[in-house]
Amino acid sequence: MLEQAADALNRQDYKTAAKLIATLVAKHPDDHQIQLYAAQLQEATNKLDNALEIYRLLLQHAVNIKITTEARQGIQRIDRIQSQIQANAVAQARAGIEDNIEPGFLVLEPMSQEQKQATAPKFAGIMNLDPYSARLQLPRRGWRLYRVGQMGELEFYRDRLQTAEIPCFCVSKHDTQQMFVFRVSHFQSFYPKATIVCLDDRAELRTFSFNWSEVTQIVTGMLPIFEEVMEIDARNRTHRKPRILDYVHICDLQLRDRRSIFRLCSQTYDFCDYKQLITQNRTQFTGDLSSQLSGDLSGLLNGERIPSTSHDNWKNLIAQIHKQVPEVHTQSDFTPFAETAIGYPELLNWINPHIELLRRADSPWDRAFQLFSALSMCKDKNSQIDRISTN
Incomplete structure (x- = not known):
């Protein structure tokens, strides 16, 4: 036989x-x-x-x-x-999408180790990789900026990857630029609406008010502050090496329907705008107002004393924001995304980071965060459109 x-x-x-x-x-x-x-x-x-x-x-x-x-x-x-x-x-696919030559980004979303093992062979076949390399390139911790190219080709790969149950999405460069970013100076009030003072792209002060229900997503991240330090090697020779000395916290409040991002920064947020705080809480003071305010004013917020360190002030501010929008999704996996994005220096050069920090030189991490936040808003917007079309 x-x-x-x-x-x-x-x-x-x-x-x-x-x-x-x-x-x-x-x-x-x-x-x-x-x-x-x-x-x-x-x-x-x-x-x-x-x-x-x-x-x-x-x-x-x-x-x-x-x-x-x-x-x-x-x-x-x-x-x-x-x-x-x-x-x-x-x-x-390329022959059918010759007109769709707009530049864009293909982003892989994280998956569990079991999912990686199951989908790595499919990913290898789609992207023409060996299985070992495919497993390494599938992310576990956060988004991975996987490919930059023409949207027609990226959409082709996106459709094939999603068919293979590999989570991913692609966004055009144009869409990431269709939003307004404002650098928040401080909140004037939290109740009943949020009122904030911020700087626009021309560094002019503007005031906005919005309902907390308009906040559709929060995006957070930490930006490293690099400084050159002197090190002495085994031969007693000195060398200058860049080293991370500190981190700056960034928090974006995204209002999808307004196409607006209100960006808070722990280094530049004004925790000392006492006139606004005192005006809000004047009914809580009695007697001689000046005598009550003669001491340390750094702790006044809504009539209560808060810790005076920047770290504690920032924690209390973020806690107050989350208290207003407890159900809003927070996108916080910025670091693994940035580690892949900074590998595209030519891509990041055209991005306006909308971040101004006290540092000796610009950092690609600032531009990576702007891209991360913009991609998050675009993905959120596309998900909303999909939900509406499905219903």
């Missing part, structure tokens, strides 16, 4: 071969020669994934040199076929 199965394969009589091989596998499931015929049948009937799995198992367990050689050759044939299929699909 083994010879009959081989003869049927040679004659391309795959129906007969399938019956014979199924019978042989049932009787001798551990026979490597039969498994080889089964893989060749799967390959011949265009079930390439099944054939590839059997060939790989044969390479791991078979000891017969002829069988392992044929299994390796089978893997090579399938790799060539899949590469050609991939190239043809990309060429066809």
